Amino acid sequence: MNANALVPLFWAMCGGFVLACGGALSPSPRVARGMTAIGSAAGAAAGLWLAILVLAGAGSVSIDIPSVLAAAGGLSFRLDRLGAIFLAVIGGVTIPVAIYGFGYTGGYDGRYSMRWMALQSGAFLLSMSLVVSAANVLTFLLAWELMALSSWFLVITEHDRPETVRGGLWYLSMTHMGVLALLAAFFLLGGDGTGAWTFDALRDGAAGAPPGTRDAIFLLALVGFGSKAGVVPLHVWLPRAHPAAPSHVSALMSAVMVKLGVYGLLRMVLDLLGGGPAWWGVVLVTVGAATALTGVLYALVDDDLKRLLAYSTVENVGLIVLGAGAGFLFLSLGQSTAAALAFAAALLHVVNHAAFKGVLFLGAGSVLHATGVRDINRLGGLVKRTPWTAATFFVGSLSIAALPPFNGFVSEWLLFQSFLPGVASSRASIAVLLTLGVGALALTGGLAAATFVKAFGISFLAMPRSPEAGNAHEAGRAMRAGMAVLAIACPVLALATVPVLSAISGALRGLGGLPVSGTGFHAGATLETPQALARMSPVAIMAVLVSAGTGAWLAMRLVSRGRRRIDDTWGCGRIGQTPRMEYTSTAFAEPLRRIFGELYRPTDDLTVTEQPGSPYHIRAITYRTQLHPWFERGVYGPLMQATTTLASRVRALQSGSINAYLAYIVLVLVVLLGMVIGF
Amino acid sequence: MFDMAGVAVEIGQALLALAMAPALVGFIRWMKARMQNRRGAPIWQPYSELRKLFRKDMVVSRHASWVFHLAPFVIFGSTIVVSLLVPVLVTPLPFNAVADLFAVVYLLLLGTAFLALAGLDTGSAFGGMGSSREMTIAAISEPAIALAILSLALAAGSTNLGEIAARTIARPSSALSPGHVMAFVALFIVMLAETGRLPVDNPATHLELTMIHEAMILEYSGPYLALVEWASWLKLLVFATLAGNLFVPWGLATSLAPAALAVAFATTLAKLVAVAVGVAVLETRVAKLRLFRVPELLAVSFVLGLLAVASSFSVR
Numbered sequence: 005m006n007a008n009a010l011v012p013l014f015w016a017m018c019g020g021f022v023l024a025c026g027g028a029l030s031p032s033p034r035v036a037r038g039m040t041a042i043g044s045a046a047g048a049a050a051g052l053w054l055a056i057l058v059l060a061g062a063g064s065v066s067i068d069i070p071s072v073l074a075a076a077g078g079l080s081f082r083l084d085r086l087g088a089i090f091l092a093v094i095g096g097v098t099i100p101v102a103i104y105g106f107g108y109t110g111g112y113d114g115r116y117s118m119r120w121m122a123l124q125s126g127a128f129l130l131s132m133s134l135v136v137s138a139a140n141v142l143t144f145l146l147a148w149e150l151m152a153l154s155s156w157f158l159v160i161t162e163h164d165r166p167e168t169v170r171g172g173l174w175y176l177s178m179t180h181m182g183v184l185a186l187l188a189a190f191f192l193l194g195g196d197g198t199g200a201w202t203f204d205a206l207r208d209g210a211a212g213a214p215p216g217t218r219d220a221i222f223l224l225a226l227v228g229f230g231s232k233a234g235v236v237p238l239h240v241w242l243p244r245a246h247p248a249a250p251s252h253v254s255a256l257m258s259a260v261m262v263k264l265g266v267y268g269l270l271r272m273v274l275d276l277l278g279g280g281p282a283w284w285g286v287v288l289v290t291v292g293a294a295t296a297l298t299g300v301l302y303a304l305v306d307d308d309l310k311r312l313l314a315y316s317t318v319e320n321v322g323l324i325v326l327g328a329g330a331g332f333l334f335l336s337l338g339q340s341t342a343a344a345l346a347f348a349a350a351l352l353h354v355v356n357h358a359a360f361k362g363v364l365f366l367g368a369g370s371v372l373h374a375t376g377v378r379d380i381n382r383l384g385g386l387v388k389r390t391p392w393t394a395a396t397f398f399v400g401s402l403s404i405a406a407l408p409p410f411n412g413f414v415s416e417w418l419l420f421q422s423f424l425p426g427v428a429s430s431r432a433s434i435a436v437l438l439t440l441g442v443g444a445l446a447l448t449g450g451l452a453a454a455t456f457v458k459a460f461g462i463s464f465l466a467m468p469r470s471p472e473a474g475n476a477h478e479a480g481r482a483m484r485a486g487m488a489v490l491a492i493a494c495p496v497l498a499l500a501t502v503p504v505l506s507a508i509s510g511a512l513r514g515l516g517g518l519p520v521s522g523t524g525f526h527a528g529a530t531l532e533t534p535q536a537l538a539r540m541s542p543v544a545i546m547a548v549l550v551s552a553g554t555g556a557w558l559a560m561r562l563v564s565r566g567r568r569r570i571d572d573t574w575g576c577g578r579i580g581q582t583p584r585m586e587y588t589s590t591a592f593a594e595p596l597r598r599i600f601g602e603l604y605r606p607t608d609d610l611t612v613t614e615q616p617g618s619p620y621h622i623r624a625i626t627y628r629t630q631l632h633p634w635f636e637r638g639v640y641g642p643l644m645q646a647t648t649t650l651a652s653r654v655r656a657l658q659s660g661s662i663n664a665y666l667a668y669i670v671l672v673l674v675v676l677l678g679m680v681i682g683f
Numbered sequence: 684m685f686d687m688a689g690v691a692v693e694i695g696q697a698l699l700a701l702a703m704a705p706a707l708v709g710f711i712r713w714m715k716a717r718m719q720n721r722r723g724a725p726i727w728q729p730y731s732e733l734r735k736l737f738r739k740d741m742v743v744s745r746h747a748s749w750v751f752h753l754a755p756f757v758i759f760g761s762t763i764v765v766s767l768l769v770p771v772l773v774t775p776l777p778f779n780a781v782a783d784l785f786a787v788v789y790l791l792l793l794g795t796a797f798l799a800l801a802g803l804d805t806g807s808a809f810g811g812m813g814s815s816r817e818m819t820i821a822a823i824s825e826p827a828i829a830l831a832i833l834s835l836a837l838a839a840g841s842t843n844l845g846e847i848a849a850r851t852i853a854r855p856s857s858a859l860s861p862g863h864v865m866a867f868v869a870l871f872i873v874m875l876a877e878t879g880r881l882p883v884d885n886p887a888t889h890l891e892l893t894m895i896h897e898a899m900i901l902e903y904s905g906p907y908l909a910l911v912e913w914a915s916w917l918k919l920l921v922f923a924t925l926a927g928n929l930f931v932p933w934g935l936a937t938s939l940a941p942a943a944l945a946v947a948f949a950t951t952l953a954k955l956v957a958v959a960v961g962v963a964v965l966e967t968r969v970a971k972l973r974l975f976r977v978p979e980l981l982a983v984s985f986v987l988g989l990l991a992v993a994s995s996f997s998v999r
Binding site: 384385387388394398402405406407408413416417420421424427435436439440442443444445446447449450451453454457458460461462465466467530537538539540541544545548549550552553554555556557560563564565566567568569570571572573574575581583585586587591592593594595596598599 | 737738739740741742743744745746748749750755756757759760761763764767778779780781782783785786789790792793795796799800803804805806807808810811812814815816818819821822823824825826828829830833836837840841842843901902905906910974975978985989992993
């Protein structure tokens, strides 16, 4: 197909998102909601189709608008295959989320401005699609900043709640600290005096940059993109902003937006800089492992369903960075096929995580919608009251816990495999590092399984632990449809691993020193990693698993003659069972909390009130426990202190007296005149 | 080389594993009884238990959902899939390309997760206690098992079970290398934890406060209980076969000749008996560890795995 035929599709995508923005002009909130949903879904469908065409080899979209902001280089868009992978993720997640959002935001009618939300939703989606198709610094930074601001406005939708505003403030400061780092990185990258700010020119210029500059650019990019992706210790905004945002926005942010941090890192470090020395890879592997473990360990002990999911996003970003770090490490050692495998594993996890984290956040939103409760300790029994939500959340939980036969398992398996060639064939120090990386990966996987057994088991199974959970109602049709699409995507992506992987390896081909031809690993009916280190077939595993389970069911039906009786849960002879006898979320995580107690350093507070006159008869027991992530206090506490101190010093300038302000003006004028004359 | 006949042998050996699993558990129980100066139940006692359970009525809690009814089949099915992959008699088999050791670990984790969910489903405090402890142990044993796999994979150049076994058969001396031995010990410790044996969990206890596996399956009865128990016995047999046939693979058939298969059956049986005796001796000699001491045991296993990887690196 002619590449020019893709251009209308690009404009159709933008048009859809602009239509969503147009909801701001609609006469009624209901129409605004409808326009947001239809515009977003239409734009996302066009974007997904465009991405698929680009990935299928229809060429890349290239659009230049030099007249707009000509002094800074104009606007320039180029959608290549790497961008298309991420555009496909944006489109694929946005369609179900838009459908879900139509139902979910119904509860906002009359409480919050739907027109404002329509404007911001459209701008958010448009900016994300433009980030992945930007081809010069101005376009990229404009889209990036629009994305940051529109997502911030979406986060603070429920602005009448103090914790929402606090979470929003954290997000706003972290993301702008990131933008600052990015500005510096881009200026260093393009500051060679040629004045060319397109990515193509930067790529050519980067090769000749001195090593010190390249190192600085790498570190700045890590801070800038890492703050968006949520790598430790820049992840602090995620567990604050994600729970505060409306759930379908959380789904978009978690499943899509944080991945754009990964996109930026790959675009800048892999594509523009073309990889670097081995220590870049070592830094990324270390940061990735720390991020994955921190994320999962805090997810495990969290009792707030949405914050748990946010921490789990931190974990998964860690896994992705771990894979990318291994890729950079192999690239610097000249093992380009192993590098291609590691990058492919990381990108596959980007795609898979989008599916299951999307459905999980939508499910959490339905739970919130049905009960108004986010505390897992007060949920329970929802599997009977909200069967659709439960079933979709169940699929998402199994997938994110990396359990076969779902898609999370496939990408986790590939991550394991991508570490093997490095352990087998490089220097001793790197072999040990990667071995520890495998250990971190395995521990993360095991803890994620425990986390999501807790998240699903305590929230949805057994008896309701609060009246709100007991009176829960199932989500509406639009919400159910959105969740179902993403839930079905989880097993489908596992079955379609081979086509997805070949699209990904196509996107990586030739990027920054990766092999131009041949992907290194064979993806036929079974996946086979380079040098035949391992083989695995997701399709066959699913087929055998399903037939073995069905076989067992048939055999049991044939053999057993007994009847089935419904009765009480056994309770040591006591009569009646109440929800207070159930295990809670806090109790479930208690053993692991004790084992990793050094990390959590919980403050426990136990008060036992005795009956007057007898110490043996207890009247009441109160137990309060709280976790304060200590390194957040250690790192961000002094930082915030310093900022506040500085701000209050600066405030002394604002005396409120007109005379003082006039004096400032005169002073500045004199200094400026002096500078002009002096030069 | 192997086509229809290979697939037939593959399914045959999985069924053989399924058939032998109760006998393995019966043998361990009998050995333990003998060492404790008891007479002990006959080795085939577990078969009678299964027959009895399959005929019985079942009682299901009124709070249970579909998860409770789905779990026995997922647990049983996933263990069957694993037994299809493990070289019991012949290597390599057609299913070798379907999944490798990492997939085996995650398939077993699938069964564990379903068992834990079923434990939570009935709202019983015991079930929750068992689930919480089981997931704790499963989570912290993952890194140890991953490193044991890694060290095996480094020696064999692959994580697929067929290649690992074939490599050791081809180079017998590698079975005595320090890395190999350490990886074996690491895997043995993980096996004790994963299959709920002493010193991690006591399979003979019914004391509510100490049990793990028994606590999760407390609400199962009749045919469901039979499936869950059979699956856990099969899991033990799978681990014992892994320990035997990956680390000491001699005797495994590399062709489908009847004589080779007979030799393979005899040697596998001997290895299983050896592992069973080891477990029985251990269970008679050691006491159960406190739950919060288990991480230390698994840390030992992790360090052994790390040393195994490091040593295979230095030997190269």
